[in-house]
């Protein structure tokens with residue numbers, strides 16, 4: 851999994867067009883969203899990722915550690931298919947992203963928002979520019995313990 855974490859003074863998005871054959875169904879609250887003092891997590895699910903609790907908890911712990919350090923008021927999970935050449939296919943990617951969203955919500959003491967999967971979206975972001983405001987992470991499932 852590849853993450854680009856941007857601590858933003860403000861962030862907003864609005865859905866435009868379908869980007870995959872079967873995008874996530876849109877509800878009113880998923881069509882647009884915004885937050886201030888938020889940690890935007892552009893997230894690319896890779897082909898070798900999985901939805902095991904141990905993997906997702908490592909990702910969530912890393913994200914929330916950054917959110918705490920920068921004193922973000924919320925986390926914004928943003929599906930983003932541009933951070934890796936080894937993409938998981940959409941059905942697998944949406945499953946893992948939704949599981950990550952639930953894991954984050956279960957662990958976070960601040961609100962966790964998300965943008966919908968499978969759509970082109972317009973967005974505005976105002977990066978705060980402090981030393982921890984632009985971070986990237988590559989997190990991979992641990993190899994199973996040697997037999």
Ligand SMILES: Nc1ncnc2c1ncn2[C@@H]1O[C@H](CO)[C@@H](NC(=O)[C@@H](N)CO)[C@H]1O
Nearest residue numbers: 869894895929930931937938943967968969
């Ligand atoms: N492996 C993957 N990891 C994360 N997101 C993925 C994905 N495969 C598909 N998507 C979603 O489908 C849109 C088209 O690729 C993606 N949309 C985007 O990446 C927008 N920034 C528009 O380009 C995303 O919502």
